[in-house]
Amino acid sequence: MPFFGDIAYGDPGLPRNRTQAQAQARTRAAAVLLMLAAAATAVSGCGSAGASEPGSTSAPGPQSTSTPSSPSYPSSPLSTYVSHGSGSDSARLKGTLVLDSGCLYVEAPNGTDWIPAFPVDEVEWEDGKLLYQGSSYGDGDEILLGGSAGTSLKGVAKPDSCRDTDVWQVGQTD
Structure with a gap:
């Protein structure tokens, strides 16, 4: 079999023994981890700084080219997710x-x-009011929300001031 012959006869790109193969694998793994750490650092630097309020005319927040992340609005009490x-x-x-x-x-x-987590593109916070599905709601108002219960905030952008409690993932309407 030619493939085994190439390995046995010392293809310069292949390791000569198991120890050398293990060393090369560790080196590759370390390189991959370094690249992932660098990417994570770069992405975390793109957090909420510079994100704009919905409806504002300032420049939009950072855009992700891979997995979309939920924007965070520091002056808003809303928790949101990307639907x-x-x-x-x-x-x-x-x-x-x-x-x-x-x-x-x-x-x-x-x-x-x-904690109601709204689809980010279907909700706004304006003048102390929640704007959702064409209605305005304030502190103390009754509300009825479709969706599902959860205990995870994974993928949810929420204010740091929110205490740990159950999450209601508000269903998207589109």
């Missing part, structure tokens, strides 16, 4: 909007607080 596809779950959350320490929650009738 993919269309449709939503049929579960419903009814409760009262509560603005607490710069974070927006929905307090359910049983007293449970939820």
Whole structure:
């Protein structure tokens, strides 16, 4: 078999023994890890600094060429995520909007607080009001949201002031 012969007869690009092969593999793995660390550092530098409020005329925030990330709005109490596809779950959350320490929650009738995570392209925060599906909601207003329950904030941009609690992923309407 020619392939094995190439290895056995010392192809200059191939290792001569197992130890050399292991050393080359470790070197490649270290190089890959360094590149990933550099990429992660570069991406983390593109966080919310420079992101603009929805509807503003300033320059848009940084754009990602790979996996989209959720924008963060420092002056907004909203938690958001980047939606993919269309449709939503049929579960419903009814409760009262509560603005607490710069974070927006929905307090359910049983007293449970939820962080509502809205599709970023379907929600705005303007003049202290939540603008969603053509309606305006303020602190203390009743709201009904379709979506699904979760406990993970993975992929959700939220204000740092939000305490750890359950997440209600508001379903997208598109």
